[in-house]
Amino acid sequence: MITATDFITIPYTSDLTQAGIAYACRSLPYTYDRMGGSHFNRLRRIVVGVAVELAFRRRLAEEKVPHDNLGSTPFTDPDRYDIAIGGRRCDIKSFMLTRRSLIRHVSREPQALLGADALVPSDQIVSDHLNDEDLYIFAFITALTTPNQRSLDRALKADQPIYxxxxxxxxxxxxxxxxxxxxxxxxxxxxxxxxxxxxxxxxxxxxxxxxxxxxxxxxxxxxxxxxxxxxxxxxxxxxxxxxxxxxxxxxxxxxxxxxxxxIWIYGMQIIFTGYMTRGEFRQRGNRLPAGSRVFKYSSTRTENRSLPIAELHPLSDLFTQAKKWAKRGA
Missing domain, CATH: 2.60.60 (Lipoxygenase-1)
Known part of the structure; x- marks a missing residue:
């Protein structure tokens, strides 16, 4: 179990968006889109995923958490698990919050995320891309996007960067x-x-x-x-x-x-909430049918396995364990 005091909150910087765009442009023809929707929504999701992964790498380095950078996955490979902690690959699940009212709510009361759902698509739970000892890490990013011409015009008038x-x-x-x-x-x-x-x-x-x-x-x-x-x-x-x-x-x-x-992401904060091994999540997660209403989505597009964020484990415990694993291997 975790509380809001276990969250790791990182300010968002524009270079995270730049890194995400660079990867998204290269991987577009090869990325499987289980979520559906427009090409632009798909690209924004890729940008967010890469940005959050880069922010997590930086946090690991800042806290001197032993980890392995497994090398950049070729952009023709849709499955990117490039970070390992204690030999366990990390699959970072990122959820973007773009509604202004929800962003204000989470900013004032981050504990609201404890009742949100940690989601993993059901097809990933049974895939062979990860082992049961590998790790799911759950993060939320508060950000604005420009999904229509009106919001794009506002960004241009405000002299915001666009791509x-x-x-x-x-x-x-x-x-x-x-x-x-x-x-x-x-x-x-x-x-x-x-x-x-x-x-x-x-x-x-x-x-x-x-x-x-x-x-x-x-x-x-x-x-x-x-x-x-x-x-x-x-x-x-x-x-x-x-x-x-x-x-x-x-x-x-x-x-x-x-x-x-x-596809520019106007990020504000990244909130890393907690983690769980794939094996434990597979055992404890509840089936959530497609079309379900959750904290982030009015309707999920695919079937997921779900657990409340509050039932995850603190990342501080993982970081401490990683240092112990490194000492044993020294």
Whole structure:
């Protein structure tokens, strides 16, 4: 059992968002989306997951908790468990709170999280990606996002950072035949020049990106030899259509102004609540059907196993145990 005094609260910094975006852009075509929803929601969830993992790494280093960084998982691998404590892999479950009223409530009364649900998708409980000795760590992040044009306009007026992205369809981002896309031709029908970043993969499937400036209604060609094109990115909202043509795909993909999404996360705090081994969670967790109402979601999209946050174990105990494990192994 834990109380709110066991929580570890970390202020959110913008470099966490930057790290999350860098990974999200690379992994987009390969990430399994059990939650459903738009590409942009999916990308925001990836950004949050990476940001929280990085914050946890930093906390471990600050408290001198022995741990292993297992190396960066290739972005083509959808399962990322890159931290181990005492040889036990850590799967950090992150839940983003974006409703302003809920953020204010948790800020004033963090103990409210004790009644929230620690959720693990049922398909993960029975998968072989983790052993029963491995660890689930549960965290909440308070943050604002821009899920619609109105909220994006507010962010722009407030001179907040944005990261506009347009994911390409599967035939561009994850083609069935691994052949060059050919010389990519781009054009914009806008009132101003558009600076674009093209992100994708080369012949060896390594990530590659190219920046190109499009003058209004003038065709430009990319110089890089892309084998897959995952996304287009710009920092300023185009006020007209942007198009990209691939000889290999045999079509021109057109992007309307409303088809860009901002995946910048305006984080405030990360609250690490507690942990539990997968084996214990599997034994004690209750089945929670899809469509259930929980603290964070009005309706869950998938079936989960659930326990109240209050029934987790304190992270301070894990950190102390990690130091004992390290001494035994010395």
């Amino acid at each position: 506009l992205i347009h994911p390409l369809p599967k035939e561009w981002a994850h083609p069935s035949r691994w052949i060059p896309l050919g010389t990519l031709a781009l054009k914009c029908d806008t009132s101003h020049a558009v600076t674009l970043e093209l992100g994708g993969q080369n012949e060896s499937r390594a990530f590659m990106a190219e920046e190109i400036v499009l003058e209004p209604r003038k065709r430009a060609a990319a110089e890089s030899d892309f084998y897959a094109l995952g996304y287009l990115h710009t920092s300023n909202p185009p006020d007209g259509i942007v198009g990209v043509h691939s000889p290999s795909v045999g079509e021109t993909h057109l992007v309307e102004p409303i088809q860009w999404g901002n």
